[in-house]
Amino acid sequence: MESNMSIEETALNLIRDSKEGIFQNELWKMLEIDSRKCSRVVSKLLDDDLIIREQAVSNGARTYLLKLKEEEKPCFDLLLSGDMFSPCAGCRDACQPESCEKLTSWIANLNDDEKTEDK
Structure with a gap:
């Protein structure tokens, strides 16, 4: 993880790069942070209206699928x-x-x- 990029920017880039979305329980591992901190990062991205979050199941565990919010073009x-x-x-x-x-x-x-x- 690059030090000059915030954790939110890094998370957003990972979500953006994943066309199908990324599971939240995978995101925190990729970011090398704990699940609690990942939840705060995801909450910030949701509050900023940059991503959407859908309930999902990954490897039998309940989690969320995170996707980049697509810009609506007029x-x-x-x-x-x-x-x-x-x-x-x-x-x-x-x-x-x-x-x-x-x-x-x-x-x-x-x-x-x-x-x-x-x-």
């Missing part, structure tokens, strides 16, 4: 391309997507955004 972000709002949202035109100039322009803007992010 739905409107999916409708934005740069500063252009999707022309299809609320559109009343009876056009075909393949021949809609507004949609084609919006998609081209999406492609430009992706190229800019890759650089």
Whole structure:
């Protein structure tokens, strides 16, 4: 365990790196701390709304499965391309997507955004 990183940061990184989540009874062993201290670390991460905790059984023992809390992305972000709002949202035109100039322009803007992010 790195000394310049807090125990909470280390625990959060371990939880983040485990795609399926990590059992609390395994986390304290990985952190090389006792279960009581691990409970305090987990409580802090829960209070900070960084993780979620589900009741679970691991090797016959009751424990908790800890997972990183996924950030909720605002739905409107999916409708934005740069500063252009999707022309299809609320559109009343009876056009075909393949021949809609507004949609084609919006998609081209999406492609430009992706190229800019890759650089």
